[in-house]
Amino acid sequence: MFAIIALLSIVSYITYSMNTLDKFNQSILVTNQENMDRGNEEFRVEKVTLNNNKFNITVQNAGNLPININRLWVENKTHTDDWIYKYDINEAVAPGGETSNIGQNIPLTSLDSQSYKIMLVTERGNSQQFTVNSASSAPLKIQLLAFPPTVSSGFTTGLVMLVTNNGSGTLFNLAPQTPSKSSGFATCELGPVSPPSYDSLPPGSTAIFKWDLTVSGKAPDSCTYTAELQNPYPGNTAQATVTLKTLKITSTDFATNAGVLSINYTSFRWSQGGGDWHHDWNVPKGSNTVFSLDLNNNNVTGTIWLSNSTTLVFYSVSSSAQVPYYIVKNVDVVPTPPTISQSYTCPPLNDYCIGVPGNGTATLYFAAKVAGGNAVGQFSNVQIQYTGFLIVFGKYSDAPNDAGSQYGQNIPYIGLLVN
Amino acid sequence: MRIGNNLCNRFSSRYHHRRGLATIVTSAIMLSAVGIMGTTAVSWSNSNLVTHQEILSKSISDKTNKITEFITIENVWAGQDTMIPPPNKFLNVTLTNTGNIGLTVTEIKIDGITSKVTPITDGEIVPGRSYSTIIYYEWNTNDVLNVYVTTERDSIFRTQVFAE
Numbered sequence: 192m193f194a195i196i197a198l199l200s201i202v203s204y205i206t207y208s209m210n211t212l213d214k215f216n217q218s219i220l221v222t223n224q225e226n227m228d229r230g231n232e233e234f235r236v237e238k239v240t241l242n243n244n245k246f247n248i249t250v251q252n253a254g255n256l257p258i259n260i261n262r263l264w265v266e267n268k269t270h271t272d273d274w275i276y277k278y279d280i281n282e283a284v285a286p287g288g289e290t291s292n293i294g295q296n297i298p299l300t301s302l303d304s305q306s307y308k309i310m311l312v313t314e315r316g317n318s319q320q321f322t323v324n325s326a327s328s329a330p331l332k333i334q335l336l337a338f339p340p341t342v343s344s345g346f347t348t349g350l351v352m353l354v355t356n357n358g359s360g361t362l363f364n365l366a367p368q369t370p371s372k373s374s375g376f377a378t379c380e381l382g383p384v385s386p387p388s389y390d391s392l393p394p395g396s397t398a399i400f401k402w403d404l405t406v407s408g409k410a411p412d413s414c415t416y417t418a419e420l421q422n423p424y425p426g427n428t429a430q431a432t433v434t435l436k437t438l439k440i441t442s443t444d445f446a447t448n449a450g451v452l453s454i455n456y457t458s459f460r461w462s463q464g465g466g467d468w469h470h471d472w473n474v475p476k477g478s479n480t481v482f483s484l485d486l487n488n489n490n491v492t493g494t495i496w497l498s499n500s501t502t503l504v505f506y507s508v509s510s511s512a513q514v515p516y517y518i519v520k521n522v523d524v525v526p527t528p529p530t531i532s533q534s535y536t537c538p539p540l541n542d543y544c545i546g547v548p549g550n551g552t553a554t555l556y557f558a559a560k561v562a563g564g565n566a567v568g569q570f571s572n573v574q575i576q577y578t579g580f581l582i583v584f585g586k587y588s589d590a591p592n593d594a595g596s597q598y599g600q601n602i603p604y605i606g607l608l609v610n
Numbered sequence: 611m612r613i614g615n616n617l618c619n620r621f622s623s624r625y626h627h628r629r630g631l632a633t634i635v636t637s638a639i640m641l642s643a644v645g646i647m648g649t650t651a652v653s654w655s656n657s658n659l660v661t662h663q664e665i666l667s668k669s670i671s672d673k674t675n676k677i678t679e680f681i682t683i684e685n686v687w688a689g690q691d692t693m694i695p696p697p698n699k700f701l702n703v704t705l706t707n708t709g710n711i712g713l714t715v716t717e718i719k720i721d722g723i724t725s726k727v728t729p730i731t732d733g734e735i736v737p738g739r740s741y742s743t744i745i746y747y748e749w750n751t752n753d754v755l756n757v758y759v760t761t762e763r764d765s766i767f768r769t770q771v772f773a774e
Contacts, residue, residue: 193648197655204659211670218674221710225680229708262706262740264685275687277704314738316682316708 229315234258234284236311238291238390239323239363241301246294246323250311252284259283262312263297268322269305269422303364306422323363332357335370335418335429337404341436344407348433350381352400352418354392362392367400368423370416377412377435380405410435451490452583452600455552458485459605464527476609477572479528481558482516484581488547495598496543496591498584499535503557505570505577505607512575516557516568520544531558534565543591570609579605676763680709683769684740686757688749697748701773704742705759707735714762720747721756722773749773 233254240247246265252258260282266275278297284290293311294301301307301323310320332355342348350370356362366388372379382403389398406414413434419427460468463478474480482503488495501518520533537544541563547553560568570577580603588595684704691698701720707713715733720726728745735741749755753773760766 193652196652200652200656200659204663207663208666211666215670215674218678222677225709262684266687275689275702277685310685312682312684312706314708316680316684316706318684 225315228256229317232256232258232313232315232317234260234311234313234317234319236319236321236361236363236391237289239309239321240390241303241323241364242295244300244302245297246299246301246307246309247291248293248309248311249289249291250282250284250293250319251289252286255286257283257285258317259314260293260311261314262310263294264310264312265297265299265301266308266310267305268308304422321361321363330424330427331355331362331420333418333420333427333429335416335431337431337433340432341434342406343437344409344435345405347403347405350402350404350416350418350431350433352402352429354398354400354420356392356394356396356398358394361394363390365389365392365398366421368419368421370402370418373415373417373430375412375414375432377406377408377414377433379414379416379433380407381416404433406433406435408435410437451488451598452495452547452602453487453489454581454602455485455487456604458483458554460484461607462522462524462529464524464529466525468524472607474570474607474609476570476574479567479569480516481519481522481524481529481531481556481567483522483554483556485552485554486547486581486583487552488549490587491550493587494546494548494551494589495583495585495587496546496595497555498586499542499544499562500582500584501555502562502582503579503605504582505579505605507575508578509575512571514568514570514577515560517559517562517564518545519556519558522556522558522567528569529558529567531565531567534559535563537591539592543586546591574608574610577607577609578603579607581605672763675711676765678709678711679713679761679763679765680707681713681715681735681759681761681765681767682706682708683757683759683767686755686769686771688771688773697746699748700744700746701749701755701757702742702744703757703759704740705735706740707737710737712736713765715741715759716762717758717760718743718745719758719760720745721758722747722749722753724748 231254234250234252236248237251238249250260261280263278263280264275265278276299280293280297282290282293307323308320309323310318312318334353336351336353338349338351352367354365367384369384370381384400384402386400392398411434413432415430415432417428417430460470461474461480461482462468463475463480468483497518499518503516505514507513517535519531519535523530523532535544545553545555558567560566580601583600583602586595586597682705684706687702689700689702691700703718705715713735715730715735718728718730726745726747730743733741751774755771755773756768757771758766758768
């Protein structure tokens with residue numbers, strides 16, 4: 192009897208102990224799961240803007256668990272009192288989802304001109320801290336560069352401001368002030384900034400702002416500009432100087448600066464007949480085409496006689512296609528398609544037919560498929576962008592049949608869209 | 611001779627009667643002793659088991675509560691009360707109970723250039739709620755401060771902050 196009672200007591204004790212240990216085990220499992228969930232929670236701040244003087248924060252849930260953001264801390268880093276407010280919010284974000292308008296419903300008026308440190312806290316206790324308009328919170332690495340730093344009067348240079356986030360937090364709403372001219376006598380005209388702002392700048396990243404700067408005056412006048420960010424950290428500025436230089440293109444050194452031969456780009460024209468010359472870059476495909484342009488001989492002392500190998504060549508920018516148009520003496524653009532009225536032949540050499548006098552200009556025509564030929568070339572029947580350039584082969588001599596000294600030059604910068 | 615036999619018979623009968631009684635009494639005494647001893651042993655063992663159950667129950671409960679409680683040191687910001695003369699710098703500590711059971715914060719320790727332990731007397735926090743307190747501590751800008759929060763169950767939660 193007593194043995195049975197003792198046995199029952201022991202059995203009930205063991206059962207109770209097992210149940211208790213099982214409950215404890217369950218508690219450990221639940222706690223572990225909660226800790227794992229806490230560790231696996233992952234969210235990031237995608238964007239922060241100010242709408243109607245209220246924060247509009249966009250948060251993305253980058254983890255696999257649903258999160259609930261239930262606290263928003265805002266610290267004013269500009270205000271002398273350095274106040275901090277805590278707001279209870281309730282924003283659920285599904286895994287992989289996004290939620291916006293966080294901060295739109297809190298009774299806080301935010302200003303573009305002030306910087307804020309913001310922290311979002313989730314229900315599980317994880318937080319994300321970031322700063323807004325916060326260039327003032329710590330000095331950033333700022334550089335201001337002029338590309339190029341020396342220009343001729345009337346020319347435009349680029350002022351480039353590089354801002355590197357050398358802090359540990361992401362910066363939001365980063366915008367530069369318009370650089371101020373701090374010294375110099377040149378007349379400088381600053382264009383608009385591009386881009387006007389960066390929504391965010393993660394640590395280690397660099398924001399690039401660019402202004403066009405047109406400088407005029409007398410060399411060696413200059414303009415020195417000082418740039419800084421909106422809501423800047425005191426003294427966190429950068430400077431750049433643009434200096435005027437003299438553009439020396441005179442009759443004696445024009446050849447040095449612009450090349451012995453140059454073309455007048457505004458004289459470039461093409462025709463597919465019908466009596467019309469066109470100055471645009473849009474050429475219909477699959478039709479006979481002739482070209483004309485004015486060639487300047489910047490050598491003041493001698494005439495250059497042009498070889499029949501002188502060619503206007505067009506290369507496709509997207510394929511290996513190339514279309515040469517050889518020099519001819521003249522073309523007839525009245526009929527459609529246009530024709531070569533005078534091929535590039537002449538006595539006594541059947542070459543070097545056209546000469547461009549020293550410091551003079553000649554109008555040239557290009558149409559032939561081959562050197563000295565009569566057949567007019569054409570572009571293929573597909574739409575292609577072409578880059579074109581003139582390859583001049585010639586010789587400086589007194590007459591076409593003199594030996595003279597050969598001279599060749601490539602003159603680029605012609606573009607056509609054949610479609 | 612008959613007298614002698616009768617006397618002998620009489621003595622023998624009495625002896626047998628007395629032997630039977632002694633057996634009964636002895637048996638009764640032994641049964642009683644065994645009953646008392648058994649009851650005592652069973653009572654003692656039951657009492658022991660109950661005591662052990664209570665100890666186990668309390669121990670498990672304490673441990674379960676201790677591993678279940680969780681505090682997030684949500685924010686610690688450094689400030690200065692310019693309305694009073696120095697020393698007037700302080701740390702505002704906000705704690706949130708992100709566990710499933712209520713807890714009581716008993717102590718907050720700030721460990722930086724100097725160390726300061728502040729007893730907390732009103733640190734009861736229900737799950738999901740926060741508790742904020744101001745601790746006067748003379749911090750310097752960019753000090754690295756370790757903040758330790760101790761609960762009634764002797765759990766210690768720690769974080770590190772920059773004073774700025």
